[in-house]
Amino acid sequence: MGTILITGGLGQIGTELSEHLIxxxxxNRVLVSDIKNEASGNIRYTKLDVSDLNKIRKIIEENDVTDIFHLAAILSATGEKDPFLTFNVNLLGTQNIYKAAKEFNLNKLFIPSTIGVYGPTTPKDMxxxxxxxxxxxxxxxxxxxxxxxxxxxxxxxxMDVRGLRFPGLISYKFPPTAGTTDYAVDMIIHAVRGEDYQCYLKQDTEMPMMYMPDALDAVIDLYEAPRNNLTRFTDYNVGSYSITPxxxxxxxxxxxxxxxxxxKPDYRQDIADGWPHSVNFSNAQKDWGFNPKYDLQLTVKDMVSNLKKKFKV
Ligand SMILES: NC(=O)c1ccc[n+]([C@@H]2O[C@H](COP(=O)([O-])OP(=O)(O)OC[C@H]3O[C@@H](n4cnc5c(N)ncnc54)[C@H](O)[C@@H]3O)[C@@H](O)[C@H]2O)c1
Incomplete structure (x- = not known):
């Protein structure tokens, strides 16, 4: 096995997944990339815009890349502000990754998806x-x-392409950027800092969520599962609990x-209203042993404890 390339590796998931993979x-086996010019910390880093197919090819060739975790994306809330950029990065960028992976006969690709694939006409529960x-x-x-x-x-x-549909992810190490479920992290941060919080969703807006340690375990467990055990490719539902603000x-x-x-609901309320309240993740449990450990109580306890250390309060 050669080098594992992470695209979009400086975001909310990539920051933690790269530590986990390292x-x-x-x-020496993990190469982190992102569109940003440079990265902090002691990681192998290269700048990569996934809309540049030739640069993807060059990086694969020069670094003996055999596997890619493709995380580069524009998330839901920013996506509605700039739909054309979102199309280019999320769809054309992803097609570039698949195309290059095929040309270089890569071993495995991992690409996370989202509960955002559902819409207002999807049933809401489980x-x-x-x-x-x-x-x-x-x-x-x-x-x-x-x-x-x-x-x-x-x-x-x-090709061996695997992926799962994440719900909203809660984490303390790196702030979420522009998703519709970001309020959960934001609300806890405000509480720990002793500040009031203004929530952009209605108080009874229910959505599924998961704590980052469970999300990282899910990525690795699916990535390492024997292909013969898998009945699906890129769309395993995962989740842990459902909450409202x-x-x-x-x-x-x-x-x-x-x-x-x-x-004070804003435009993100419309996005959230189109998403499910809860998801059925029995295929992930059955095929590769998905087993989240954090419920809401444990998540908030761990978030508060770590954020207090982070903000020194
Ligand atoms: N965080 C969540 O709650 C969540 C939930 C469901 C699915 N996901 C999925 O997980 C993946 C990672 O999400 P995240 O939360 O880490 O997002 P994020 O916005 O925190 O990180 C995405 C990264 O992609 C980079 N990027 C943007 N345009 C790029 C380009 N043209 N080329 C290369 N890099 C580019 C950004 O700089 C950023 O660092 C995405 O595919 C997203 O759809 C995330």
Missing amino acids: SKYGS VPEDTVIRPVTMYGITKISGEMLGEYYSKKFG ASLHEEIKKYYPDFRVEY
Whole structure:
């Protein structure tokens, strides 16, 4: 096995996944890339814009890349502000990765998808992978297309492309950038800093969530699972628990009883209203042993403890 390339490696997931992969496979095997000019910390880093197919080819060739974790993307909220950029990065960028992977006969590709592939006409509760899929955001449209392309390349060209649909991810190491579920992280950060919080969603907006350590385990477990055990390609549902801004607020008040939240829904309410309340992840459990350990209580406890250290409060 050669080098593992991570695209979009300086984002919310990439920052933690790269640490995880380095500790598992060694720093000389992991090459982190992103569109940003430079990275901090002691990692092998190269600048890569995934819309540049020739640069992808060059990096693969020069670094003996055999596997790619393709995380580069524009997320849901930014996606609605700049749908054309989102199309270019999420769809054309992903097609570039598949194309280069095929040309160089790479070993394995991992690409995360999202509950954003569902839409307002999808049933809301315990949603399975195969259901009504009519996303109405550019993010959702590009992510379902990326999933389907991955399945196409797997079946047509015998490539090994794997992926899962993440719910909202909660983490403390690196702030989320521009997703619709970011309020969860933001709300806890405000509480720990002793600040009031203004939430951009209505208090009863229910969505599935998961804590980052469970998300990282899911990525590695799916990546390492024997292909013969897998019944799906790029769309395994994963998740852990479902929350509303109000239920998260209640949980945080166990630590900060005076913490106040004001609700002022903005354009992100429409995006959230199109997403499911909960997902059925029984295929991930059955095929590769997905088993999340953090419920809401444990997530908030761990977030508060780590954010207090981070902000020295
Ligand atoms: N964080 C979540 O809650 C969540 C939920 C579901 C799915 N996902 C998926 O996980 C993946 C990673 O998400 P994230 O939360 O780390 O996002 P993020 O926005 O934090 O990170 C994405 C990274 O991609 C980089 N990027 C943007 N345009 C690029 C380009 N043209 N070329 C190369 N890099 C570029 C950005 O600089 C950023 O560092 C995405 O595919 C996203 O759809 C994330």
